[in-house]
Amino acid sequence: MSESDQSRVLPRNNTYAQATExxxxxxxxxxxxxxxxxxxxxxxASSLGISRGPLREAIQRLTSEGLLTVISHRGAFVRTFSRDEIVELYELRAALExxxxxxxxxxxxxxxxxxxDALLSDTESRMRESTGHTYPQELDFHLRLVxxxxxxxxxxxxxxVHRQLSLARSMSGQRPTRARAAVVxxxxxxxxxxxxxxxxxTALMIRHLDHSMASAIAVLGLPGDEDAPTTRPDERRGVDGAVAPD
Amino acid sequence: MSESDQSRVLPRNNTYAQATExxxxxxxxxxxxxxxxxxxxxxxASSLGISRGPLREAIQRLTSEGLLTVISHRGAFVRTFSRDEIVELYELRAALExxxxxxxxxxxxxxxxxxxDALLSDTESRMRESTGHTYPQELDFHLRLVxxxxxxxxxxxxxxVHRQLSLARSMSGQRPTRARAAVVxxxxxxxxxxxxxxxxxTALMIRHLDHSMASAIAVLGLPGDEDAPTTRPDERRGVDGAVAPD
DNA sequence: CAACTGCAAACTGTCAACAGTTCACAGAGA
DNA sequence: TCTCTGTGAACTGTTGACAGTTTGCAGTTG
Structure with missing residues (x-):
């Protein structure tokens, strides 16, 4: 067996179910x-050129990942996020990051x-020249950090978590307006x-995530707190549980 | 529709695939x-009285959860954990907890x-009387905290993470010997x-998780560091990345 | 005796058809 | 006109069969 033949040693990845995922x-x-x-x-399934079996397996995986929600006998739906769920995701993200x-x-x-650092200034300069096409799916700064x-x-x-937040952000048609501040x-x-x-x-990361969360919630606008949208408007907690000093 | 008929409002949970999971x-x-x-x-599938379709969907879910590993055309295997993977899981657990x-x-x-607190002293007293039958799958203290x-x-x-660590622990036949210290x-x-x-x-939690990790790795014994099991024996990092003072 | 080749059994990946549920709409009744 | 009921189309849940791959073993060859 030749040294270059890697197909035997690392797990082959060629099933319809995996590709479909x-x-x-x-x-x-x-x-x-x-x-x-x-x-x-x-x-x-037919548009992907496969049958429903592999498709359903992929759906199960993506449901576990929090990108889909399936309701028995009704089907799989692309997940939507309430304001509270987004806050929860940002808290989880804070824990991890x-x-x-x-x-x-x-x-x-x-x-x-x-x-x-180099990658960052690279992004910065590319941002200055380009007219705001969201830079390609290159691995996000935060994920590089992790x-x-x-x-x-x-x-x-x-x-x-990032994928879920990415999906949550896509609920608003708007583009991120905070990109420049984020890079700084x-x-x-x-x-x-x-x-x-x-x-x-640590302090900077907390502040940064607070800003990011505020921006994400603002751009998404609404769903608001279900029970008390206006009764206690000032007590907004940050990603680490503390009340923001503002 | 009667008030007590809840089967319509909350998502029905009765498919073979879900039950099988x-x-x-x-x-x-x-x-x-x-x-x-x-x-x-x-x-x-036949021992569960179902066909392979729902079983395969359940397998996909459990693979996403990190309890199974599937290799194309070879099958699904109950996951095993290396020493390094267990350390990683404890670090992740530390991040979350x-x-x-x-x-x-x-x-x-x-x-x-x-x-x-009450639940804790309850556990403590039950432990003192019972002769060490691992207390039933009641929700673990850490999960209650979370x-x-x-x-x-x-x-x-x-x-x-707890499920994965629970599976990892089951790789050794031994029972936990640190239960009493943990309760304290x-x-x-x-x-x-x-x-x-x-x-x-925070300090107590870090110490506690370090002890727990050390115990888990010790009881599992072996796989050890692949590359340097004895070359740098003293530099053991804790769950928060710091070198333990000890 | 060791190593390689080829074959067959066992198993996974995929598909198409059947069964059961949901949902929308038409029609009856108040 | 509004509400309720029943019916059928559309879709999901499940099954059994077929196709392709892996694996162990027997036979062969050096």
């Missing part, structure tokens, strides 16, 4: 299907942080990380 | 199937914390939580 996920995340929309199994910051501060090499933490389980969870905050974060200042890095 | 998960977690073991689809501690400190009512954080997304992730540490944690001392609560 990826394709479907893309269709959901790029808006081809749209939140709340129902997946018609026979239509979708704040821990990632701790791990990165303790483990990442100076070279890795330098790479992250990647540097060197923990695959953590990475998997973070990826899942990312740069600040990397700077203190390179100085191995865990305390300030 | 629960049954299979139980079989995996209680050791009926055992880590590394292969799931024969035709045997398992440390954040839960923050949220609980900020949000949980005194009454809720009192309930947690529940108090009031975040379903966080709870779901924590539950998934739980009590300490609740005490400082009731005092709303976030800093000490």
């Amino acid at each position: 990826s394709v479907l996920r893309e269709m959901i995340l790029d808006g081809s299907i749209g939140p709340g929309q129902r997946l018609n199994e026979v239509t979708l 704040l821990h990632a910051v701790r791990l990165v501060c303790a483990r990442a090499s100076d070279a890795e942080l330098e790479d992250l 990647l540097l933490a060197g923990n695959q389980a953590l990475m998997r969870s973070a990826l899942e 905050e990312h740069a600040e974060l990397v700077a203190v990380l390179r100085a191995r200042d865990l305390e300030r890095a | 629960s049954v299979l998960r139980e079989m995996i977690l209680d050791g009926s199937i055992g880590p590394g073991q292969r799931l024969n689809e035709v045997t398992l 440390l954040h839960a501690v923050r949220l609980v400190c900020a949000r949980a009512s005194d009454a809720e914390l009192e309930d947690l 529940l108090l954080a009031g975040n379903q997304a966080l709870m779901r992730s924590a539950l998934e 540490e739980h009590a300490e944690l609740v005490a400082v939580l009731r005092a709303r001392d976030l800093e000490r609560a």
Whole structure:
């Protein structure tokens, strides 16, 4: 057996069900299907050129990932998110990414942080020239940060949360307006990380996520608190549970 | 329509695929199937009284949950865990539960914390009388704590990690020997939580998880670091990335 | 005796058809 | 006109059969 023949050693990945999972996920995340929309199994299967078996298996996987909701005998729907669910996702994201910051501060090499910094200024300059086409699906800054933490389980969870938030954002047709501010905050974060200042890095990450969450909720507008939309308007808690000082 | 007829309002949960998912998960977690073991689809399906379709859907779900591993054309296997994977899971668990501690400190009512405390001393006394039959699948203390954080997304992730760690532990036939010490540490944690001392609560949780991880790895024994089992024996990092002082 | 080749059994991947449920609409009755 | 009921189309849930792959074993060859 030749050395270059890798098809035997690493798990082959060529079943319709697996391929369908990826394709479907893309269709959901790029808006081809749209939140709340129902997946018609026979239509979708024939349009993908497969039968309903593999399609249903893919649907189960994506349901576990939180991108679909299935109701018995009614079908699978692209998931929608309430305001509260988005807040919950941001809190979960904070849990994961704040821990990632701790791990990165303790483990990442100076070279890795330098790479992250370089990639950031690259993004910045590309942003200045381009007229706002949302930069291609290159791995998001936050996910790169989590990647540097060197923990695959953590990475998997973070990826899942990011996908859900990405879907949630797609519920509004609007484009992100906070991209520029975000890049600045990312740069600040990397700077203190390179100085191995865990305390300030944590504080910056909390602030950054709070801003991001506020923006996401604002752009989505509405669903609001179900029970008390106006009774206690000032007590907005941040991703770490503390009441924002404002 | 009568008021007591709830079957119409909440999503009906009666498909073979969904039921099979629960049954299979139980079989995996209680050791009926055992880590590394292969799931024969035709045997398992007929023993469950269903066909392979719903079974395969359940397998996909449990694979997403990290309890199974499927290899194309070879089948689904109950997952096994390397030493490194267990460390990663404990780090992820730390991310989730440390954040839960923050949220609980900020949000949980005194009454809720009192309930947690009561439940704890209840467990303690039951432990003293019983001769070590692992107390029934009552919701683990840590999961109750996460529940108090009031975040379903966080709870779901924590539950998934706990299930994986539960499976990992089952790789050794041995019973947990650290149960008594754990209960004491739980009590300490609740005490400082009731005092709303976030800093000490965090520190206690980190210590507790470090102990738990050490115990889990010790009881599992072996796989060890692949590359350097003895070259740098002292540099053992804890769940928060810091090198334990010890 | 060791290693390679070819075959057959066992199993997974996929499909098409059947069974049961949901939903929308037409028609009857108040 | 509005509400209720029944019916049928559309769709999901499930099944059994077929196709393709893997794996172990027997036979062969060096």
